[in-house]
Amino acid sequence: xxxxxxxxxxxxxxxxxxxxxxxxxxxxxxxxxxxxxxxxxxxxxxxxxxxxxxxxxxxxxxxxxxxxxxxxxxxxxxxxxxxxxxxxxxxxxxxxxxxxxxxxxxxxxxx
Amino acid sequence: xxxxxxxxxxxxxxxxxxxxxxxxxxxxxxxxxxxxxxxxxxxxxxxxxxxxxxxxxxxxxxxxxxxxxxxxxxxxxxxxxxxxxxxxxxxxxxxxxxxxxxxxxxxxxxxxxx
Numbered sequence: 001x002x003x004x005x006x007x008x009x010x011x012x013x014x015x016x017x018x019x020x021x022x023x024x025x026x027x028x029x030x031x032x033x034x035x036x037x038x039x040x041x042x043x044x045x046x047x048x049x050x051x052x053x054x055x056x057x058x059x060x061x062x063x064x065x066x067x068x069x070x071x072x073x074x075x076x077x078x079x080x081x082x083x084x085x086x087x088x089x090x091x092x093x094x095x096x097x098x099x100x101x102x103x104x105x106x107x108x109x110x111x
Numbered sequence: 112x113x114x115x116x117x118x119x120x121x122x123x124x125x126x127x128x129x130x131x132x133x134x135x136x137x138x139x140x141x142x143x144x145x146x147x148x149x150x151x152x153x154x155x156x157x158x159x160x161x162x163x164x165x166x167x168x169x170x171x172x173x174x175x176x177x178x179x180x181x182x183x184x185x186x187x188x189x190x191x192x193x194x195x196x197x198x199x200x201x202x203x204x205x206x207x208x209x210x211x212x213x214x215x216x217x218x219x220x221x222x223x224x225x
Contacts, residue, residue: 006153032212034211034213038177042218042219043202043218044214044216045216046214046215047137049212066206096210097159097161097167098156098158098167099144099156100215102153103151104155
């Protein structure tokens with residue numbers, strides 16, 4: 001069956017460190033992968049998109065990698081801040097426009 | 112400009128009643144999506160509208176669920192004869208045609224079926 005896995009356990013890190021979140025998928029060949037941020041009581045907010053022919057994408061303190069052989073994307077936040085605390089969702093475009101989402105990983109950055 | 116808006120923000124209903132949830136997408140966005148998010152879970156795709164094309168209804172969990180999009184803009188998701196397992200946050204998103212399919216989400220409607 002098709003699956004997208006994100007670490008369901010919360011990730012706790014100290015302010016200033018780099019947070020790394022993982023998204024693994026099986027039985028998909030996505031054209032691209034997106035990362036969203038979701039705060040409690042709010043809808044997800046788009047952060048970054050990476051295409052299947054791209055290895056890495058950066059935006060300010062954010063970096064995303066995409067390994068289509070391993071079927072894995074890593075999402076990095078450098079110099080993390082307490083304001084980065086949120087749930088981060090990865091989402092795949094499996095060819096039908098509507099995205100398929102992982103269940104998200106909650107990040108908690110301690111001051 | 113204005114983002115995606117949804118109403119109501121909260122809805123409490125009794126089992127067996129019908130509910131209607133509304134979504135106003137970003138002006139000019141041709142694509143509109145409905146997702147459902149249960150507590151602690153990821154988003155579950157429900158239905159997708161693109162312009163005047165027939166909607167992709169492949170995610171609707173049962174025939175109690177239906178949606179329409181009038182005039183290519185506002186959309187209404189209707190759940191008939193609600194069940195307790197329908198309790199969730201219903202999220203609407205819109206995106207522009209082509210491009211990266213970056214989706215802009217509304218704040219959601221929290222539905223509680225008693």
